[in-house]
Amino acid sequence: MTSSIPRAPTSSPSVHDDEAFPQLPLFTNYPPMFVLPTRLSLEGLHTLEDELARFEATLTYDVSEARIFLGTISQRKRAALELRARGVWTEEVVEAEVVASPVVGSGAVSAAGKRGKALGPESESSTPSAKRRRLASSKGKGWSQHDPVDLSSTESESADAESRAPSPLRQHKSPSPSASSVSTIETKTQTQPEQDAIVPENQVKVVKLEWITQSIKAGRVLDIDQYVVYHGKVIARPQDPNSAKKHTPISSVKKDSEGILARAIGDAASRPAPPSQSSYTSRFASSSRHKGGDSSQQYHPPTLYRQSTSEHDATVLIPPAPDWVKNRVMYACMRSAPLHPPNEAFITQLVKIRKVRELTLDEIGVRAYSTSIAALAAYPYELRTPVEVLSLPGCDTKIANLFVEFRNSADGKLEAANVLDSDPVISTIHQFYNIWGVGAKTARDFYYQRQWRDLDDVIEHGWNNLSRVQQIGLKYYDEFLAGIPRAEVTEIAKTIHRHANLVRPGCDYDGQGIDCIIVGGYRRGKETSGDIDLVLSHRDERVTKDLIIDIVGSLESEGWITHTLALHMTTSNREQQTLPFRGDPDSHHFDSLDKALVVWQDPNFEIATKNATGDDAEAEAEPVKNTNPHRRVDIIISPWRTVGCAVLGWSGDTTFERDLRRYAKKAHGWKFDSSGVRERTSGGHVIDLEKGGRTWEERERLVMEGLGVGWRPATERCTR
Template sequence: MGVSSQEPLTFDLKSLPPVFVLQSHLQSDDLHKWEDLIFKLGGSLTYNATEARVFIGKVSQKKRAAFDLRAKEVWTEESDLPEVKSPEESEGGEPPRKKARLEGSEHDVKPEQRRESSSSSTTLSEATVSDTQQPHLSWPDLTNHVLVLKLAWLESCIKQDHLVPYKPFVVYTAKIIAAPQDEKPPKALADTASYVKTSPSAVPTSSSRVSNVTSCTSILERAKAEAATLPSTPTSYPTRRRYGDHGQTSPQSTKHPPKLHRTTTSEFEDLAANPLPPLPDWATGPNAAYSCCRSTPMHSPNAAFIEQLSKIKEARLLTLDDIGVRAYSSSIASLSAYPHKIRHPEEITRLPACESKIATLWSEWFASAEDDTDRHIQNVIDLDNDADLQHLKLFWNIWGVGPETARKFYFERGWKDLDDVVEFGWASLTRVQQIGVKYYDEFIEKIPRAEVEVISDVITRHARLVLDIKPEQEGTNEDVDCVIVGGYRRGKDLCGDVDVVLSHRDENKTANLVVDIVRSLEGEGWITHTLTLNTTSTDRGQATLPYHGSHRGHGFDSLDKALCVWQDPNFEATEEGAKNPNIHRRVDIIISSWRTVGCAVLGWSGGTTFQRDIRQFVAKTRGLKFDSSGVRDRGNGLVLDLEAARPKRKDAINEIYKGKIPEGKDGDEWDDGDTWQDRERRLMDGLGFGYRDPRERCTG
């Protein structure tokens, strides 16, 4: 946060409307420093977000800004701000004085605000500055609007030592609205910050314009400075406070503070006697952040702790905190790959994507009991007991319902269970959602591996029927290949659904194959409902998805596929017209051309974080775009064939890799096999992160 200038700050923030500093992406110490800086520069700082009209923070996306405001019970809808009146339009033609107050009358100021000392008051009526004192900066009328600015605006003001235009730093502008009926704000899952107020002082003159503005650098010094301003006997109001600090207990103040790990002498002695295990090779170097560059087994020695973090991640998902979901996903992936049983928080902080917050949670979890089965995190217990999250999770588990729709069911429509959905909203559901409700209990049931294999065999049999594969062709290059992917391939004992990739070496036979297979399976009674049937790949000639063009929006997967409801039609009827008692399952059938079968298999085999990191890794380190339909060069948009059997000539390999042959490879080492396994292996080598068994891609 430091700024190198040696000169004191000469501007102030008295013209700033009531301001609230958003905590997202800020450590507690940094949050305190920015708040203290705003206060000491005369800004109308408030801890009550509903009073604020300007929000400053490390946010850059409208969606995140709106979420942070909702979490503080500030409900908004995006809107342009009112136009700022020019001096000529002001009353009497006089240059307007910048006022940070929201109302025009002194009577609008709260009584406790009027009791403030005139020398230190930060009420809005006194927060004015004339044009002769500092550069002109007009704020719009924010009576019914809010403005979210990047923290970079304040940094720029400090760097230039005057107020700079705020418009280039605007993240979100919105109109304040009433909270939707029965809606509750999303729960802020971030650790609560404990605030220590500081007394106002003169504008700083130190060498660092930010860090030295907050001269009390330690907790004890800050506490002493605050204590010096407090009266020796209780009074009806505090002697000093910031705007909006009315002596009321904030909702967060009743929460339990996070338990911090306290290092003891015995722990130091233990570390001396039993030093931490060496870091795995994958945890260091430029690729440490990418889970696709390391092996992650299905079963981790730290599975009990990871399960607790997974519950927090799920809660973040249901509260639409996309950034939190990504952060916890990365931490979980890193911990899952760690080969040692964690016994000290320092083991966590040295891992990629695992900072002090994760170490603090581990310390609390580890200290809560003697055995992993009994250990817990209080926040997770609170989440498990949260009635709102329980209802949201119920609706989220309906097939075809995402987190946003689940929130609408619960908060907007007031539904509490599946009976409410059926009774009050059945006609408003999509067909897919209706099927998801109808088979809710059955879809929740996991599928054993043996049953997955039976379903795959049935699909393979029907694919051979459709393609007219003769018995003597089975197992040869004339046969269809059926690969079970998803959780089954990663080694799960129980799967949520069945995912299979079908391919054939003759590209003419994979065009529209999904339609024929589904029709055949329906005819024999295996598929009871077809939820989705896409011929996306066939429609574009089974070519790799264009880097730019009209095919945007298909996401990571753009292959022909059918998402189906499956039921074994074979059962022993005890009476005429008996209903089939066999359970319904979810089955996905994906079709890939042989040319890119390795991409399809890779794209459907890894955990969610593993797949995300593949795309990021190849984009940032190789300039490539990867999806399940193929690989393209981001520079020129050309398709790269990394799956084909490699040529023996080294110069040809150089041509493929633009002169950068993967380490340990030369023209004599390439395998020229043509199975789907060979193609997937060559693809992973060619993408630069190397092959690893599917059972080592279990990032979650």
């Protein structure tokens, strides 16, 4: 399959004329080379292959023949993975003998180095593609009808070439068969020892592309070992432990199948007629028909439908259903969901499945799972049977089937949930998704469009293309993912509250001052929080106007804030009024209050003491790095007239807040958000539900009662 690709003919003088740009046989004595297409455009791939052919490189499309792999790889693990993905299994050569690479083509300096890697359009018209030249050379080997032909290698070559999507074939002049055959035999005979010295037999090297470009510029082949990313020894593919089952003799399979069929026929003859279709089966089939899709995915008979006598007896032990189950209450904001419900282990598995749906951009699936999870989180008893699951509003046969699988599993895990950790594609996209400032769609673009496979790829190949927020999220990736203990949340809130009073001196004239309320997961009772959310408010609107700017400036001057990710002045800009019914046309962010999203770091840290020596004195002159972790903090400012809406809007889980807005619209025709309540039917008339509340706790209670959902503390709004 390999061939020494002949020099591309030039029919007329051009920028690639041999007289103007002498072509040196730089890589004639080097082993067969394979170009890894990872992170290379199609045009760049063809340009590189043409360049290699011009300098007499032995280029191959068959990975089994290649000893040198050229690519944009810079890590050993990634290089081994790229080889394995193409069927080349290797183990790293730890202490390989370093053999000096022969310097060939020591003539005049190649003029190709002056023009770099870029080739003009004339090259495409006059120089045939690498594959066409290789095929032409192969045809010129003088094969006869008696020579054996390796069809397997031909298939692998065509499949690999098809996956790389080569450009249309170009016209060229084929070399004479006799000349090609003789030159190929002579090259193999003369260069075999030199090739083995560069890359020993049954070994491969993954080399950076800079080796090619720098060698062409220098007019001689540079030391390849200086550019080697990975040096491996080719090994056999590891044996599949289940291969013994896959290679069962046909006679044995046939014999077993005949015995199974015979027993099945006998059982069917003695079995009574099947009963009519159960109600559960009818529900599942009906929902599948309405959902559409592939017929193979519409109906999978689950174990749920085969109910034993013990399961029917267990229904007697089912506790009485709560009122919201009897009345089929669909809104999560009208149910109490504690932080640690009885079915927390099962809910955790469903949350993982929902995350997979989110990473695959299945918005309908995300909403469906959120509804089911919220109902399970509010159920006050431990589930015993799938019938209980089906009785919950928002839980269908799919959730019941998953419960049966969860109950019967040895480790308490679901196969669909394991995908988040076991599937390499989903787990990589999830890793990108965890970068602050990167959503599910962007994370998928990182993987599929830009071909990044880990965080190092993002840093090395895409750092300059990231937004400032994404760069910060990547820089403090591990610190942002680490949880913030409750004690630290309390200390950070005290610091922010202190600076709020500093920038508004005398604001305590009313005996109350500025209120600082910690909301989010902390208020719901979590032991650790992913970030910190605080709402600041004052009874005098002159105090809260533009307060966010002054607080951020004060905290930055004292060193508490290292980065400001976002700063919004939407409430102050509209004179602290409730958001209009139709929304603010100039607002494109997720909330309607003044807020600052910042990166927080405690500036007070301990400096390690050193001995009083001369070297230590010089070291002390160097700046000492702050070792305290970086935290994500959201500071929200709310006017007092709607502080109850602000606290309510920032205290519940996502599904609770979603259903709160849905219920306000459905039951009253109102629009609810953190800035207040407006009527939808009267053109946006403001509804004051907080009138008469003296504290922010009273005002929050008045809002919930006014909406009709009833009061429940924040610790019972944990819908996951």
